[in-house]
């Protein structure tokens with residue numbers, strides 16, 4: 001018998017080497033209790049959460065929790081069915097209405113995760129004769145959506161407007177083209193130049209899909225994302241998003257204006273061939289999305305938090321993923337995986353949780369400590385976080 005798992009031997013070795021020094025496994029943390037969007041108990045101690053993507057802190061919102069409980073009582077624990085069979089309840093229609101209102105768009109289609117939304121929409125709309133032109137730093141779910149479909153894939157250099165234009169110009173003018181961009185790129189927290197890129201796409205006759213997973217709720221005047229902030233939301237053909245970040249639950253969606261959009265409900269396999277979200281989940285999502293429309297104060301506070309943390313970390317001597325804070329993600333660059341893991345553990349010992357990110361998820365082989373801020377982090381917590389970075393950074397030799 002050929003051991004099919006032997007292909008993972010190098011990774012198993014790397015993991016064993018890392019843990020042989022007694023280091024805590026950074027990819028196996030258990031949250032023993034979650035007290036709020038910003039605090040949990042991990043390894044028996046109070047830990048500030050700075051790596052949850054819970055940007056708007058909706059997970060413990062009383063209205064959101066109440067809506068989930070009511071739906072659980074009234075509709076039961078799950079739908080046990082696909083959206084196109086027995087899995088569409090009034091709650092699924094209600095969350096799609098909330099999304100249409102939130103984005104002021106004509107159509108909304110809800111999937112069981114954001115991953116499946118990318119998988120489904122990308123593989124369904126771009127066919128055999130079509131081209132997908134995508135930023136090379138795109139999220140795994142975008143690449144997997146491409147792999148599931150039959151279109152030809154044309155990557156271009158990250159956030160490079162000229163490279164995008166050049167690629168588009170080389171393609172047959174009559175061919176179907178889908179350009180895929182993200183509002184905020186989740187590894188470094190940098191924002192796409194959507195205004196310029198969307199203009200280039202329109203000039204080349206390409207349709208545009210923007211994944212706003214990390215900007216929904218926070219960026220843009222009404223929280224509609226980078227496309228709203230840069231004034232191009234009406235030129236974007238498809239927006240993909242998730243309920244697993246600012247919305248505070250689980251699920252994914254696509255909103256769109258083209259009138260033929262609704263046909264996708266019948267042909268999109270990751271929508272048809274899977275069970276729909278539980279009633280409690282769609283009820284929490286709908287309540288949360290409607291509250292996010294009027295959350296300008298929280299958005300302003302989250303910007304303040306991001307700016308303060310970015311400036312503070314820089315002042316301490318850490319290298320960061322962006323020169324200026326561009327989103328609620330602040331990436332701290334580590335020299336290698338060993339130092340990154342040691343720093344991650346030192347922060348956890350201080351009482352702070354951040355995400356350790358490493359290749360292949362990261363661009364250019366980087367090891368990163370990714371911080372994602374929450375609108376509910378208090379000024380005191382941001383101060384505590386900076387103190388913890390200072391202590392852990394000195395203990396591990398990351399800063400002097």
Ligand SMILES: Cc1ncc(COP(=O)(O)O)c(C=O)c1O
Pocket residue numbers: 113114115116118139141182186211213214242243244250251252
């Ligand atoms: C850019 C991007 N798109 C899509 C997703 C998938 O979202 P979900 O967690 O809902 O599957 C993520 C999740 O990390 C993401 O970062």
